[in-house]
Amino acid sequence: MTQLSMSNFCKNEDCPTSQELLEYQVGDLPLDRSIAVGAHLSSCEFCSAEVDFYSHYPQNREEEIQIPTATEIPAPLFELAEALLKIRSSDPSSLDSLLRDSGSLMVD
16 A cells, blocks of 8 residues: 655645636636646646645635625514514614614615
């Protein structure tokens, strides 16, 4: 049985940054840099493992992240959250106050 040494399994000064590896994996690197990173991956197990990780666990890109707003809270969910907050808080209108203070309260 062959034993693998983990002592050299790390990034070094010749390795692309994690951001470059992510851009390589999703196809966002310029062609010349993509060729250089591809060549590096053929000889670097650590960076190859990082790119493999990104392919199995895609990273969220900022433009793809959708944050729900208060205007999207369905009325039954709002009422449930409000009831739960009343139990925990002495302020009977805590959720309503929070959302009104944020200026974005609209319940369906």
